[in-house]
Amino acid sequence: MATDVAELQSKKPHIVVLSSPGMGHVIPLFEFAKRLVLLHGCHVTFLNITTEASVAQIQLLHSPNLPLGLSVVDFPPVDLSGMVTDHTLALTRLSVNVQQSLLSLKSMLLQLHRPQAVVIDLFCTQAFEICKELSIPTFMFFTASTHLLAFSLLLPQLDRDVTGEFVDLAAPIQVPGCSPVRTQDLLDQVRDRKSDDYKWYLYHLSRVPMADGVFLNTWEDLEQLPVRAIREHSFYKKMLTAPVCSIGPVIKETEPVTGRGTECLAWLEEQPANSVVFVALGSGGTLSAEQLTELAWGLELSRQRFIWVVRTPNDANACAAFFDVGGEMNDPKSYLPERFIERTGGRGLVVPSWAPQVAVLQHRSTAAFLSHCGWNSVLESLAHGVPIIAWPLYSEQRMNATTLAEEVGVAVKVAGEKAERRVVGREEIERAVRLMVEGREGMEMRQRAMKLQESAMKALGYSGSSHESLARVAEQWKATLKN
The missing domain is CATH 3.40.50.2000 (Glycogen Phosphorylase B;)
Structure with a gap:
């Protein structure tokens, strides 16, 4: 039986999915992994960063009811003492954790026999160089809104052009092809440009164009302007030359109910x-x-x-x-x-x-x-x-x-x-x-x-825009397997 399963999986593209810690990222990437297995004929390995993983993360990823074709592999724990404290800002603490955990990523990918692709979230961008060295295409799954992605891709230019703090600007920030962002609505990570959180956020965002494709967790009717802007506006087309696919909503469909x-x-x-x-x-x-x-x-x-x-x-x-x-x-x-x-x-x-x-x-x-x-x-x-x-x-x-x-x-x-x-x-x-x-x-x-x-x-249905967007990418992965 084990031999039959292994033979079956060898005929499917093997995709590795990698999420930073935190349920807001782990949940959509884990649901994405399940969707690849159940709907698009892939074999998926989900890499779990165990250091500072919450109880909820451990319970979710080590559930006994994973679908056939989805496996979870734990990173070895890393020692963050001396690097972070209880007072370290959340994104900095998370980014240092990911940076140290990914020191073992190359050996893990080699043990997995070089998968057809790796899909990462925004805070795992250190994976780009490692995957490039191994000639593995790397895709970005953006877990937040497309409007935030559009604003964030503007950040490197804002960082060059604006002196002082963004929160002190007199007018809303104009985002190409999208609604402006009022300064009072700016995300925490860009409210203090001297903070380590800002430096980490800018670092990760400036690396999004390195992706071989970007998955958006949205659908056309929810974010019409931002999705159109990311795909068609000249500012983003120069920056993102890889395909951009809206595949959402990627959410929990069910969860165990007890107690x-x-x-x-x-x-x-x-x-x-x-x-x-x-x-x-x-x-x-x-x-x-x-x-x-x-x-x-x-x-x-x-x-x-x-x-x-x-x-x-x-x-x-x-x-x-x-x-x-x-x-x-x-x-x-x-x-x-x-x-x-x-x-x-x-x-x-x-x-x-x-x-x-x-x-x-x-x-x-x-x-x-x-x-x-x-x-x-x-x-x-x-x-x-x-x-x-x-x-x-x-x-x-x-x-x-x-x-x-x-x-x-x-x-x-x-x-x-x-x-x-x-x-x-x-x-x-x-x-x-x-x-x-x-x-x-x-x-x-x-x-x-x-x-x-x-x-x-409708978007998630078999002829819907979100389903078809992901299906096209899965077919490309299958094609590389045949070659």
Whole structure:
């Protein structure tokens, strides 16, 4: 039997997929790997950076239910002591981790008998030289929005042309072929040009043109202007000579539901259709103690049904749980307002740390998603026809929130205009929640979200644009195997 499997896999192109740590990158690249195996006739090895991997990452990648043809190989752990500390900024810490882990990439690729291609994410660009030395084509999977990619590809020019900080510019930054980016919406990594995070981000972005192809986790109807600009605008055509393929939404389609997840779904079953607000701020997001209290009061005052995934507050860092996803243990009664859980019992469900997000968003009772607007959560929400109450916390989430609210028309923003962690008051939260569940605006946003759900399903169908884009690349990989 083992011989038969090996012989079968030898007739398929062997693709290696490599993600930087962090669930926001691991999840879409792992789903991409599964799609290559299940829909496009590839054999895939997923390389797992184990150093500082979260509990959630380990559980996901070492699930016993991987499809036949997908295997996970762990990088040996590396010692980061002396290179990073608890105070090192997240992207710098992640980039140093990747840099040290990839020191063993060449030997791993040789052990895998030189695959037909390697697919990396944005923060693994040190792989380009290694793969070039081994004559292995290397593709980039961009895990965030195409609008962010368009802005980021402009960054090297901005770095040359602009003196001072980008956040101090008097006017929005003009992005070729796309909507301008307001300075208050700039991603965290470019807000301080003296920081190591900025230097790492600029380093990785300047290397995107080295890719033999770029995969976009989006679909045409969601980001029409940015997708067209990346493909057709002269600025990007000079820079990106390789094919650019929109293949999204690449999201979790299912996830195992046990324990607290079963409780969530059982509770949802008892609620009316389109009546529940799902509150979850991503795999790494945290709120200050004061903000957590205001959110609790806002939900209570709204008198709307809710599921709230809560996490221990952190007054210093909006992404405090980034490197500990799935490992945090907490007792909500120790930090939520006194008797909040008892007062909201029946119409509210408080869940510590984690809930089965895809299953909740798929459910008929879910009316809206109060989200940090990380790109994976945005795609999951819209792919299931659920509008968004936008509460951006860090990275590029403010850009996403503005696009969803002002251009796509499927979100209402509550976290204000400023990038600082100002406290959003309970009255503002109450207003947004009521508007989304009871108001006419919320109903109109839900209708637009449902139209996007239909177009996403069409794009992923066998004759759809996203499916066909990936199929064409897979056929090219198969052709190289025959040669």
